[in-house]
Amino acid sequence: MDPHLLRTFVAVAECGSFSAAAHRLGYTQSAVSQHIAALEHDLGTPLLRRRPVVPTVPGERLLEHAGAILLRLDAARADVHRATGDPPGTLSIAASPLAAADGRLANALTEVRRARAGTAVVLTVCGREAVAQGVAAGEYHLGLIDGVAAPSDPLRLFDVGSLRTTAVSHEDLVVALAKDHPLAGRHRISLHDLVDARWIDAPDVAAPLPDLRAATETDGIRPALTYSGTDVASLLALIAAGHGLAVLPLSATGSEVATVQLSTPRLLHRTELLHGHTSEPSAAALTAVLSGP
Template identity: 55%
Template sequence: MDPHLLRTYVTVARLASFSEAARALGYTQSAVSQHIAALETDLGLPLLTRRPVAPTPAGERLLEHAGALLLRLDAARADLDRFAAAPRATLRVAASPLALHARTLAALPATGVTLRGLPPEQVPVAVVTGEADAGLVDGIAAPSDPLPPPDVAPLAATGVAEEPLAVLLPAGHPLAGRAGLRLDDLADARWLDAPDAGIPLDRLRAVHGGPAGGGFRTALRYEGTDTRTLLALAVAGHGLTLLPSPLAASVPGAVAVPLVAPRLVHRTELLLPPGVPAEPTGPVAEFTRRLRG
């Protein structure tokens, strides 16, 4: 299967338009049509309906594989490019919003840094495809336990920070006077669902161990990556959110109540691409040394 044809197919399916895909890829519309026809001939199956442009059942199944296949090809190219690349004088870091805190920000070099905030699942992708030299991801885990490894490609992950967790509540909330809270106390509460800016509710459900899809109902879903917006929504009473304790305690007009059970921490990890030496050089080395110091 030709990856160029596959990439064209994914773009057409995503945009639902041959002409829009041609503009996005820098091809002519006839070239896009030829790519799709060639891929359909190779596989012996129709992949798209034309009016409207939409994947067939076989095309839907191909899309389930295509993203991972193209990502691994991009990762392989980026990995090999590192052998020929000259040492970089700058540092590109991709980070999930809650991975940016006092410790990680203080570790950044004084100059020559590009810091890119991304949803958590996109940070490993940026590292393996060479868009970033290093990544910072966060999540909840038992103390000293690593985060689940990303499934995009092998990456070297190192824990760089662990913080206690707290539930952020408006000052007048009925639970605001508690000395501590358990997840069991909160399963029936109204929550903010902010998977790109905070801790996803699916993760809380998994840790809680209740029935699939049960508990931790969404009062409001926020689809941005701005942590300040998430905090403002919590203060305004639109739902609860679980945060690293230092961040939760710093929010005026709200109360941070420690999470006491189960024993969980907010963990931040440094991600480096495969093939990076144990003792890297240049800006990556300075950043790594400061994080581990």
């Protein structure tokens, strides 16, 4: 299966249009049509309906595999590129919002830049999945990602090929809620007692609601409001205004919200470093600092 044809198929399926996919990929519409026809001939089945442009049942099955296949190919290319030696002088890092706000990263960068004078640092703050995929695809030397997990478990990560993870830090979690919320005076609370509460789904900032549902083994914990941004201050403002609850590390909260320590189930907020073969000297130095005691 030609990966170029597969990328075209994914673009058409995501755009719902041959012309829009052509614009995204920089191809002519005729070239996109030829790619899809060649892929359908190779697999021996129609993959897309034309009016409207939607995947067939076999096409849906292919889409389930396509993202992971293309990411692994990008990861392989990046790994080979890293093995040849990256150009020195620039350190590119991606971090999820809470990981970027952790003072350990700023302090570690200070130490690395002091030891390796002249290093230019490019820091990109983005969602957790974008961090993992960007490091796997070679867009960034390193990624710093956060999430929630049981004390004995590592973070559940996306399918990112052969990336390595290094533990950086962990912290207890709290439930953040409006100051006038009936539960605001509690010292500790069980997540099971909040299954039917109003929740804010902020998957790139707070503990993702699917993780909380898995921890409580329930279909509850449903969002009253969804926040798709990466700004922690905006999430706290929504909580303070009474739009819902969120689970966060205590260090990420502020005086505008009340916090109650999460007692059960036992969960921790973890920060981990994602990296491949850190051949770039500054990347290797930063990895050593962040993974140290």
